[in-house]
Amino acid sequence: MTKPLIQLKNVTKNYGDVQALRGIDLTINEGEFFSLLGPSGCGKTTLLRTIAGFEDVSGGTVMISDKDMANVPANKRPTNMVFQSYAIFPHLSVAENVGFGLRKSQMSKVEKNAAVDQALSMVGLDGYGSRAAHALSGGQRQRVALARALILKPKVLLLDEPLSALDKKLREQMQAELRNLQRQVGITFILVTHDQEEALIMSDRIAVMFDGEIAQLADPQTLYRRPNSRQVADFIGVMNFLPATVTSVGDTVTAHVDGLGAVSLSGDQFAKDVQTGTAHVGIRPETMSILQESDTGGANVTAAVVEDRAYYGDMTYYDVRLDGGDHIITISMKNLVDRAVLERGEKTRVAWNARALVLFND
Amino acid sequence: MCILGFQKGTRLHLSLARNSRKIWVSGLGKRSVFKINNRDQLRGMALVSPTLIYAILLLAVPLAVIFLFSFWTQDYLTLDRSFTLKNYREAFSDPLYRTLLFRSLWVAGGVTVVTVVLAFPIAYFVSFHVTPKRKSLWLFLITIPFWTSYLIRVFLWKVILGYNGVLNSGLIGLGLVDEPLTFILYNANAVVITLAHAFAPFAILPIFVSLEKIDRSLIEAAQDLGESKYQTFRRVTLPLAVPGIVASCLIVFIPTIGDYVTPRLVGGPNGLMIANMIQVQFLKLNNAPLGATLAVLAMVSVTVIALVFIFLNRKYLRSRS
Amino acid sequence: MKSRGLMIYAVVYLLFLYAPVLLLPMFAFNDSTIIAFPLTGFTTDWFSELRNTPALHTAVKNSVFIAVISAVLATLLGICAARAATKFDFPAKRGVMGFIMLPLVLPEIIVAVSLLVVMVQVLNLPLTNWSVIAAHVLICTPFSIAILNGAFQNIDGALEEAAMDLGETRWSTFRLVTFPLVMPGIISSLLISFTISLDEFIIAFFMTGANPTMPVYIWGLLRFPSKLPAVMALGTILVVLSIALLILAEFFRRRGLRRAGLKDTGGFL
Numbered sequence: 001m002t003k004p005l006i007q008l009k010n011v012t013k014n015y016g017d018v019q020a021l022r023g024i025d026l027t028i029n030e031g032e033f034f035s036l037l038g039p040s041g042c043g044k045t046t047l048l049r050t051i052a053g054f055e056d057v058s059g060g061t062v063m064i065s066d067k068d069m070a071n072v073p074a075n076k077r078p079t080n081m082v083f084q085s086y087a088i089f090p091h092l093s094v095a096e097n098v099g100f101g102l103r104k105s106q107m108s109k110v111e112k113n114a115a116v117d118q119a120l121s122m123v124g125l126d127g128y129g130s131r132a133a134h135a136l137s138g139g140q141r142q143r144v145a146l147a148r149a150l151i152l153k154p155k156v157l158l159l160d161e162p163l164s165a166l167d168k169k170l171r172e173q174m175q176a177e178l179r180n181l182q183r184q185v186g187i188t189f190i191l192v193t194h195d196q197e198e199a200l201i202m203s204d205r206i207a208v209m210f211d212g213e214i215a216q217l218a219d220p221q222t223l224y225r226r227p228n229s230r231q232v233a234d235f236i237g238v239m240n241f242l243p244a245t246v247t248s249v250g251d252t253v254t255a256h257v258d259g260l261g262a263v264s265l266s267g268d269q270f271a272k273d274v275q276t277g278t279a280h281v282g283i284r285p286e287t288m289s290i291l292q293e294s295d296t297g298g299a300n301v302t303a304a305v306v307e308d309r310a311y312y313g314d315m316t317y318y319d320v321r322l323d324g325g326d327h328i329i330t331i332s333m334k335n336l337v338d339r340a341v342l343e344r345g346e347k348t349r350v351a352w353n354a355r356a357l358v359l360f361n362d
Numbered sequence: 363m364c365i366l367g368f369q370k371g372t373r374l375h376l377s378l379a380r381n382s383r384k385i386w387v388s389g390l391g392k393r394s395v396f397k398i399n400n401r402d403q404l405r406g407m408a409l410v411s412p413t414l415i416y417a418i419l420l421l422a423v424p425l426a427v428i429f430l431f432s433f434w435t436q437d438y439l440t441l442d443r444s445f446t447l448k449n450y451r452e453a454f455s456d457p458l459y460r461t462l463l464f465r466s467l468w469v470a471g472g473v474t475v476v477t478v479v480l481a482f483p484i485a486y487f488v489s490f491h492v493t494p495k496r497k498s499l500w501l502f503l504i505t506i507p508f509w510t511s512y513l514i515r516v517f518l519w520k521v522i523l524g525y526n527g528v529l530n531s532g533l534i535g536l537g538l539v540d541e542p543l544t545f546i547l548y549n550a551n552a553v554v555i556t557l558a559h560a561f562a563p564f565a566i567l568p569i570f571v572s573l574e575k576i577d578r579s580l581i582e583a584a585q586d587l588g589e590s591k592y593q594t595f596r597r598v599t600l601p602l603a604v605p606g607i608v609a610s611c612l613i614v615f616i617p618t619i620g621d622y623v624t625p626r627l628v629g630g631p632n633g634l635m636i637a638n639m640i641q642v643q644f645l646k647l648n649n650a651p652l653g654a655t656l657a658v659l660a661m662v663s664v665t666v667i668a669l670v671f672i673f674l675n676r677k678y679l680r681s682r683s
Numbered sequence: 684m685k686s687r688g689l690m691i692y693a694v695v696y697l698l699f700l701y702a703p704v705l706l707l708p709m710f711a712f713n714d715s716t717i718i719a720f721p722l723t724g725f726t727t728d729w730f731s732e733l734r735n736t737p738a739l740h741t742a743v744k745n746s747v748f749i750a751v752i753s754a755v756l757a758t759l760l761g762i763c764a765a766r767a768a769t770k771f772d773f774p775a776k777r778g779v780m781g782f783i784m785l786p787l788v789l790p791e792i793i794v795a796v797s798l799l800v801v802m803v804q805v806l807n808l809p810l811t812n813w814s815v816i817a818a819h820v821l822i823c824t825p826f827s828i829a830i831l832n833g834a835f836q837n838i839d840g841a842l843e844e845a846a847m848d849l850g851e852t853r854w855s856t857f858r859l860v861t862f863p864l865v866m867p868g869i870i871s872s873l874l875i876s877f878t879i880s881l882d883e884f885i886i887a888f889f890m891t892g893a894n895p896t897m898p899v900y901i902w903g904l905l906r907f908p909s910k911l912p913a914v915m916a917l918g919t920i921l922v923v924l925s926i927a928l929l930i931l932a933e934f935f936r937r938r939g940l941r942r943a944g945l946k947d948t949g950g951f952l
Binding site: 402403404405406407409410411412413414416417420421422423424425427428431441480483484486487488491498502503504505506507509510511512513514515517518519521522524526527528531532559562612613616617619620621622623627637640641644645650653654657660661664 | 686689690692693696697699700701702703704706707710718719720721759760761763764766767768770771772773774776779780782783785786788789790791792793794796797798799800801804805817818820821824828878882884885888889898901902905914915917918921922925926928929933
């Protein structure tokens with residue numbers, strides 16, 4: 001299952017003085033749903049385009065199936081791309097679009113037509129073949145683009161922000177469909193996205209990129225629960241940061257956290273190079289609870305005051321100030337039937353779990 | 363030819379905005395390029411080179427030759443290639459050339475003002491008061507007359523403006539005048555009227571383009587902030603249309619200097635312009651060097667006036683912002 | 684209220700624009716050698732006269748030959764430059780493109796005399812139809828570039844990348860994707876260049892040799908009052924043809940927009 005398909009070694013890309021990619025090392029496996037996640041301008045699209053062959057690398061090597069791609073142009077690479085704008089040829093019909101890449105294949109006309117029909121059926125567009133391309137809706141264009149790329153049975157399908165042009169409902173539907181499609185065809189998918197939720201939902205592994213470098217490469221759960229830097233933690237979901245002082249370093253680390261007191265952290269909660277001194281700990285809003293009077297709570301309970309709250313319907317987000325700390329943290333609570341929504345200024349207690357903490361060196 | 367006034371206008375508008383890089387870039391389009399590297403630069407250069415070489419051979423070289431010729435002299439059939447300023451001295455000292463050059467600039471200025479002032483309300487009307495669906499039709503209507511043969515069009519103005527012409531017989535028929543009007547043919551007025559007609563779409567289209575670009579919510583915002591319709595026009599619409607107006611002015615002014623057909627047909631002896639003299643020097647008097655000198659002088663005056671105009675306009679725009 | 688005032692002005696202005704065009708057929712069918720009101724009667728004699736004027740036929744043939752060649756060459760040069768400008772970056776791009784577009788804003792007489800001097804005085808070449816073509820290509824190319832720039836810009840760059848991604852080479856991508864999409868622009872460019880060349884007089888007057896072009900021939904006729912009704916008839920035919928060409932150009936422009944999946948923004952060309 002984990003056979004390497006794409007290997008990038010120290011890939012760099014410069015545009016004049018601007019370094020778009022600063023030494024990317026990355027291995028993507030066969031059959032994997034891989035995401036490149038990052039803010040705009042982080043180099044994720046450039047990286048995708050170097051794999052597709054639309055950009056030359058300034059340094060390093062791109063290998064696909066153990067073959068160096070240095071002198072292989074885009075049209076000779078075993079990759080196909082779904083473009084952000086879908087790039088549906090407006091002068092061709094849906095079937096002509098889907099069959100575009102078959103022009104030079106050895107297939108007979110009948111076989112080509114069958115392949116087109118099959119590809120259309122795969123993306124749920126049976127019978128759309130004779131439609132004009134410009135008469136399609138956004139979601140249909142997306143499907144045509146997918147069918148057009150998959151018909152060539154590439155080793156890798158590259159998707160450049162394919163869902164960003166769709167509205168929320170359709171986007172959620174397409175996320176599920178894409179995931180299923182990938183399982184069905186078993187091809188490696190590489191998705192470029194700036195939407196962290198989308199990356200978490202769909203991917204086997206995610207590379208988070210900032211400023212031309214990979215900041216963290218991990219599966220979704222690790223990425224969310226154990227981000228390796230404040231920057232990554234901040235980019236993915238919501239994370240509270242509290243100032244802390246690391247007092248001892250060993251198999252476990254002891255730290256004094258503003259508002260929470262002394263905590264002991266185990267192996268996966270801190271980086272290997274952790275040192276004593278000032279640091280920050282991160283904690284996700286949903287790992288803490290606002291206790292009601294009847295709740296007993298667990299081992300760790302801290303008194304707090306509600307500073308502000310935002311009611312979202314299914315959830316309520318509280319900004320609370322912990323006793324003995326200067327910092328306001330956010331806690332999210334499900335709005336269950338028997339749970340009252342607290343008002344500003346109410347005193348309350350907060351329960352938290354030391355296993356939810358992540359330590360970041362300053 | 364005038365159908366292209368639109369393009370022509372846009373183009374010039376862009377080159378006017380050259381100091382603002384953004385506009386220029388948007389004018390030349392998106393740069394969604396396969397790869398931006400040296401290979402692509404070479405491809406671009408290779409691709410543009412046939413056109414560029416053509417323009418160098420048939421534009422840059424001839425212009426340089428004209429410039430060179432202006433320092434030579436013609437002695438009947440022989441060309442004296444020694445460098446001299448004699449032609450320039452003659453051009454400056456002979457009152458005829460001076461008169462013609464000044465008249466050309468003066469007439470071109472008049473044509474520009476009349477054409478642009480007449481054109482602005484039309485551009486405004488089409489941009490602001492015509493439903494979007496009908497806009498193309500109106501522009502189509504405006505451009506159609508200009509596909510009539512240019513010569514025949516100018517000639518017909520002679521028919522319209524003449525002593526027994528359409529206009530005079532109409533006015534007399536209506537009892538508005540007793541005698542035919544004589545100040546409208548064979549003088550500079552006739553040249554102005556005819557050219558105002560000839561350049562109408564060149565003036566309308568750039569202004570129309572700049573008016574189309576105005577975000578309509580700006581006008582609503584101005585009215586929301588308490589300005590009257592007239593004040594909104596004066597404080598918002600007009601200043602934003604300035605680039606289009608400038609482009610219109612230049613597009614009308616520059617070619618007018620080079621026209622010798624209209625002055626010949628409707629201008630009479632007192633309506634002749636510098637282009638007529640250049641033509642006479644080259645084709646009748648066979649004095650190419652003096653013709654070249656006059657051409658250089660005409661070109662230099664046009665360029666200077668255009669640059670001063672652009673400069674003043676930029677200063678005006680800057681002082682506002 | 685304001686809108687109605689403007690509307691009236693617009694109608695009067697259109698009347699001003701159309702005055703010569705409306706007069707043209709009146710005199711073309713008028714049974715009198717004098718071009719003046721009142722009209723005296725209906726005749727088609729002037730059109731028959733055109734048919735029986737061999738010199739005119741030669742001039743028309745010359746003009747059509749010149750216009751066709753000029754349109755093709757200007758469009759080819761326009762394709763190169765417009766493609767280079769929209770697709771690639773190259774050194775001094777703005778300067779180069781500005782220079783190529785210069786004939787748009789240069790007084791035509793300057794172009795005419797400078798070319799005349801080079802051809803006759805420097806190169807000592809005889810003036811033929813080809814000298815007119817050389818000049819017309821020069822002035823038509825910027826128009827062609829302006830039209831084609833728009834056509835090339837309307838193409839989403841991702842379309843070409845998609846074709847390459849699907850296995851096509853640079854050249855086959857151009858043939859299968861780019862070319863069909865800019866085709867309407869190419870046709871517009873051909874039609875416009877053809878029309879400009881056909882009607883151009885100022886330069887043609889300087890560059891024609893023994894065989895006049897149609898406008899040069901018309902210019903000669905304007906001196907003879909007896910020939911004027913025939914000129915009116917010729918003008919009428921030209922107007923009708925131009926309008927037909929214009930409608931054709933507009934048709935291709937709209938089809939191009941539809942093909943590229945764009946909305947008509949109301950701009951003409």
